[in-house]
Amino acid sequence: MKPNIYTIPLRQLASGDFMYLQVYKFTGNQKGKKAYIQANLHGAEISGNAVIHHLIEFLMTLDNSQLIGEILLVPVCNPEGVNSRSHQFSSGRYNSYDGKDWNRIFWDYEKEDVDIDAFAKSQIDLTETEIKNNYREEILRSFDRELEKINSSSGTPFYKQYRYKLQSLCLDADYVIDLHSSTNQSLDYLYCFHGREESARSFLLDYGILMGEGEYDGNTFDEGFLKPWLALEINLKKLGKPIQFDIESWTLELGSGMTMNPESVIKGIQGLKNYLANKGMLKISEFPLMELRNHQIVFTPKKEIKSYYAPVGGMIQNRVEPGTIVKQNQCIYQILNFNKNQDLPKVIDIFAQTDGLVLDNSTNHSVNQGDFVLDIIWEKP
Structure with a gap:
């Protein structure tokens, strides 16, 4: 044909x-x-x-x-x-x-x-x-x-x-x-x-x-x-x-x-x-x-998709990958946060608010405050 x-x-x-x-x-x-x-x-x-x-x-x-x-x-x-x-x-x-x-x-x-x-x-x-x-x-x-x-x-x-x-x-x-x-x-x-x-x-x-x-x-x-x-x-x-x-x-x-x-x-x-x-x-x-x-x-x-946005600016590290099942209060990523306050850089842990499955991650690991980081959806039918 x-x-x-x-x-x-x-x-x-x-x-x-x-x-x-x-x-x-x-x-x-x-x-x-x-x-x-x-x-x-x-x-x-x-x-x-x-x-x-x-x-x-x-x-x-x-x-x-x-x-x-x-x-x-x-x-x-x-x-x-x-x-x-x-x-x-x-x-x-x-x-x-x-x-x-x-x-x-x-x-x-x-x-x-x-x-x-x-x-x-x-x-x-x-x-x-x-x-x-x-x-x-x-x-x-x-x-x-x-x-x-x-x-x-x-x-x-x-x-x-x-x-x-x-x-x-x-x-x-x-x-x-x-x-x-x-x-x-x-x-x-x-x-x-x-x-x-x-x-x-x-x-x-x-x-x-x-x-x-x-x-x-x-x-x-x-x-x-x-x-x-x-x-x-x-x-x-x-x-x-x-x-x-x-x-x-x-x-x-x-x-x-x-x-x-x-x-x-x-x-x-x-x-x-x-x-x-x-x-x-x-x-x-x-x-x-x-x-x-x-x-x-x-x-x-x-x-009911739970989207996560960067609470501060910085660099994303140790983030869970798409397809990962996460539990409430589990650390799902960290932000390496720099400042202009004459302080040392900080690593900020971000925790899951609910159980679920990671659907997607932002491509860029550099985020401004408020930038998208990842989505979590339901893990079971």
Whole structure:
């Protein structure tokens, strides 16, 4: 099976050069669901590109009959962020022009002054499929007005043009997967929205951050896609018509920034194959994996992550590594603290406030007061 490969002009630079997105579209013989998978929205988070590369190679070994529906793959989905540099380091987390986080800019249908409650009431006697199709049309119709603003004589900021290009590829999808890496030194984990916990197990990762109702604002890529659907589900349930649509979005955090950890890449590839097979999109041997039946994932509600920030400035030493189980009152790191008070340097011990597991550590061991140091999550399901 060969993909349809096409490029999308993204931005013209002052030099006259253009930046582009490149899309790899695989289409099966049978109509079905649509999956959209992108990588590298934050410039330093590159491991997802390797995952997509391997997935492209794998899909090319299949027959068109083994894919039900279509899969769109967009590696290096933020070329401007990827190309940004400071000395040997790449961040690409923020737009250097306006300071916006590249993953806090996305369009959310729910913020377009729409009455989702009224829509739900108008659909109460229809089937789930009819409601889904009608709602999707409403979302796309509203989104189309964004292009009118972009094409107006006054124009719009680049971040709005950029988000339009990405979201135009995925708003009609059923499954959206955004491949990231942690900004820090981190374990592999995912973000999961409430009600989708069982489906999260398909990715075969050990840890998940659970987004409870009201804990998302629609600004991130995964939230902008799924938040309107979650709102509709809530409104329908209040009307006595509980429905959970087979529509999902995920952010996978695969390893650490600026690196392509081979183990994280392998986990990402295996998880994507398993997820797509479990959703009935891929008809391939060995998948879904038997391990799914017994796989357990530790979910920590987003609000219950315990983050630690440096109480003073200095240098981090003897810090516990990601994946370490810690107990309350255990020393988890030290700060070598210098001063300007004519005193000797001090070593300050920092102790865990709760039991848990270290999820990630800051990359830089030099911290100013108030800088992030590490996160601790639950250690057991």
